[in-house]
Amino acid sequence: MKVLIVGNGGREHALYWKINQSPLVKEVFVAKGNGGIKGKRVPIDPTNVKELADFAQREGIDFTVVGPEAPLVEGIVDEFESRGLKIFGPSQRASMLEGSKVFAKRFMLKHGIPTANFEVFEDPDKAKRFVKDFGVPLVIKADGLAGGKGAVICKTEQSALETIDLFMNRGILGPAGKRVVIEEFLEGEEASYIVMVNGTEYVPLPTSQDHKRLLDGDKGPNTGGMGAYSPNPFVDAETEKAIRELIIERTLKALAQEGIYYRGFLYAGLMLTSRGPMVLEFNVRLGDPEAQPLLMRIKGDFLEKLLDFYEGKKVSLDIDERxxxxxxxxxxxxxxxxxxxxxxxxxxxxxxxxxxxxxxxxxxxxxxxxxxxxxxxxxxxxxxxxxxxxxxxxxxxxxxxxxxxxxxxxxxxxxxxxx
CATH class of the missing domain: 3.90.600.10 (Phosphoribosylglycinamide synthetase, C-terminal domain)
Known part of the structure; x- marks a missing residue:
């Protein structure tokens, strides 16, 4: 069969490496890919969803897997499915869980999904007054997509006020920073918990931990991720049970109640606090760089598992103990x-x-x-x-x-x- 992978980064190279091992594969195309990918590279930008759908129809692509968030938020799944093309990823509406921090936080508040207390601001002056009243530390997050760079932990009032200026007045993140979420700072161990979802059915991937900050000792600015490992020992059996019941299952039930069908990867970025696991953010795709060590630990034919799961069959993953x-x-x-x-x-x-x-x-x-x-x-x-x-x-x-x-x-x- 012919498979298309959408994206340019390390996560997409890892998906290519894993999917290309499947005996079901005839050809793997990657749009756009990078210098390390040996498959057939397609010179179409990942966010050009109509051109990608045209290519998939013309080339007879049997199955598409989307790597990054931007095409999902742009509605690539809706475009492909409107043409009868099989694609693994959530719809544009479902992708709002990542596409808008405000949407995600209000969604969690409405449905009792544990997360930090927060306020939303569209006026920078009101945001600054809140900072002065609330105090620090706190976290300021841009509402829109910012490539993992839209969340700033502010430990001083000055850094908080400067961040509001950068996001809302100077517009360093463009439209993504026009509206911000200011939330309480949570302490604990971070964890990435990623599952494959098809409606209310889900299959957990191995646990992992990302390292978001640029410098050793978790110092410096947030990045898209400087490294990851799997498994995550901070997620023991009791903690994982709580994550599944309080976060994953509540989220899937809430999506169904909102009339949103979710199929694809769902990533819960968590803080394991003294109050239990709490959601820092939702992503609607595999993490990067978490995908790399995760896919290395999944044994067997991952493409076959994806296809079976896409079709609604029960699947389980065989995980390497290393x-x-x-x-x-x-x-x-x-x-x-x-x-x-x-x-x-x-x-x-x-x-x-x-x-x-x-x-x-x-x-x-x-x-x-x-x-x-x-x-x-x-x-x-x-x-x-x-x-x-x-x-x-x-x-x-x-x-x-x-x-x-x-x-x-x-x-x-x-x-x-x-x-």
Whole structure:
């Protein structure tokens, strides 16, 4: 069969790597893809949903899997389904769970899904007055899509006021920051809990933990993610039971009550607090970089599982008992103004079969591999323990070089004591 993967990053390279292993596959197309993807690349922007649907019809694509959030919010699923094309992802209306922080927070409040207390502001002066009355720490979030960079933890009043200025007055995030959510700061361990959903049926993927902040020790600005690992030891059996009952199942029931049919991946970004698990954000797709270590731990034919689940069949996933860990190599200046156009060296020196490199911001130009984005490469490894997976990943990282290369050196450290 012919499969189309929509997206350009490390998550899409990981999807390509996993789906291409299926004996059901005849050809895998990727739109647009990156310099590490060996499949048939399609020069159509992921958000150009009509052109992608035209291509899928013309090429006879049997099944499409959407990686990033932007095409989903643009309505790619609605466009494909209106033409009778099979596509795995939520509708435009369902994608509002990620497309609007305001929609998601009000949805959670209405349906009793645990999340931080919050207020919504469209007037920057009112937002600033609230900050002065409420106090810090607090979190300020842009309403719209911001590539993982629209949430700022403010520990001083000055940083909160500056963030409101940047988002609402100076418009550094464009329309995404015209409206903001200001919410209480939650303390605890972060967890990413991702499930495949078809209506009220769902199948959990392995647990994971992302590292959002740019610098070691969870310092610096938020990013799209600087690394991840799986499994997440902070999600024990009791915690997972609470996540499923209080968050996932309530959310799916609430979507049904709102008349929203949800089919696709659903990602709950959580804080495991003393009050129990609470939702920081919903994403309507696989996380990036969580997808990379997660897909490495799913054994067998993932495409067959996706197809069966899409058709409404009961499925279960066979999970590799080994740990997996992903280190993101980023460009100098990421996340604000990444420097690009730097040649990448050393990939050919990595020989370990337990290491996989998923490309993100790369492109081949005149036979050279060049950086084209903020997050450039994902260096991933399996290990019989998290420590072993980390050692293998960082040993591979040492062989890679491009000018201005930046990465965190503490991916997985907080969990090492559990393994």
């Amino acid at each position: 740990c997996s860990l992903c280190v993101v190599l980023a460009s100098k200046g990421y996340p604000e103004k990444p420097e690009v156009g730097k040649e990448i060296h050393g990939l050919e020196d990595i020989k370990d079969e337990d290491v996989i490199i998923f490309h993100a911001g790369t492109e081949l130009k005149d036979g050279k591999l060049i950086t084209t984005g903020g997050r450039v490469l994902n260096v991933c490894a399996w290990g019989n323990s998290l420590k072993e997976a980390k050692e293998k990943a960082y040993k591979a990282v040492e062989k890679i070089h491009f000018e201005g290369m930046h990465y965190r050196k503490d991916i997985g450290d907080r969990a090492l004591k559990f393994f």
